[in-house]
Amino acid sequence: MKDFFDLIIQIIRVDIFIGFGLYSILYVLITLFKRDIRLLETVDLNSARFIVFAGIIYFLSIIIWIIISSYDFDTGRRQFWWTPWLQPLLWILITQLFWIKKIRNIKILRVVISILLIVSFEMYVIIVTSLHRDYIPETWTMFNWVTPSGIILGLTTKVALFCLLSTLYVFIADRVKSIIR
Numbered sequence: 001m002k003d004f005f006d007l008i009i010q011i012i013r014v015d016i017f018i019g020f021g022l023y024s025i026l027y028v029l030i031t032l033f034k035r036d037i038r039l040l041e042t043v044d045l046n047s048a049r050f051i052v053f054a055g056i057i058y059f060l061s062i063i064i065w066i067i068i069s070s071y072d073f074d075t076g077r078r079q080f081w082w083t084p085w086l087q088p089l090l091w092i093l094i095t096q097l098f099w100i101k102k103i104r105n106i107k108i109l110r111v112v113i114s115i116l117l118i119v120s121f122e123m124y125v126i127i128v129t130s131l132h133r134d135y136i137p138e139t140w141t142m143f144n145w146v147t148p149s150g151i152i153l154g155l156t157t158k159v160a161l162f163c164l165l166s167t168l169y170v171f172i173a174d175r176v177k178s179i180i181r
Contacts, residue, residue, distance in 0.1 A: 005065040012058045013120075017091060019162025020051045021117035022155055028107045028114075043166075048098040049173075050166040055095025062088050087121050 027044055031037055094113055097103050104110070 002065065002068050005061050005068065008061045009058065009065060012054055012061070013091070015158060015161050016051070016054045016165065017058075017095075017117045019158040019165075020047065020054075021114040022159045023047060023162050024110050024114040024117075026159065028110055031107070044104070046170045047162075047166045048104050050169040051095050052098050053169060055092050058088070058095070059092045062092075090116065 027040070027047075030040060034040070094116055097113065103113075
């Protein structure tokens with residue numbers, strides 16, 4: 001059961017949050033250059049609703065994971081006991097900010113939130129500690145298998161998966177509303 005919630009947390013964190021971050025950056029770029037964006041605004045509203053829903057599911061999955069895994073709450077011996085909770089709490093709070101229409105519409109804030117969703121603290125620490133040792137790109141052999149086409153394909157896949165899940169969420173929500181009425 002713990003492995004199932006590990007998988008759910010990983011899917012939400014890696015695919016949905018990063019996909020929404022990339023989608024938001026694309027949305028801001030498109031709205032800067034295109035004038036008639038009524039359809040895009042509808043898609044964005046539904047995407048914002050989906051990311052709020054994903055944030056709630058992420059929060060519930062974290063709580064259930066804590067209960068199931070019997071996480072060690074012995075905080076007396078560790079000085080930085082709060083640090084593992086910082087990133088998930090940040091993601092939960094950021095996703096719930098999309099309830100507010102003003103936050104959804106401010107483009108600069110949208111880009112900042114996207115960057116916070118894409119780059120986790122773990123990723124930041126790994127990149128900074130890897131690069132501080134050597135500044136010459138030709139000696140970065142750790143990621144020599146990464147190609148530009150692989151990066152583009154990976155990012156496109158994340159955005160497409162997010163859009164697919166967002167559309168599926170809207171479809172299910174509309175069906176549930178029609179059944180309730």
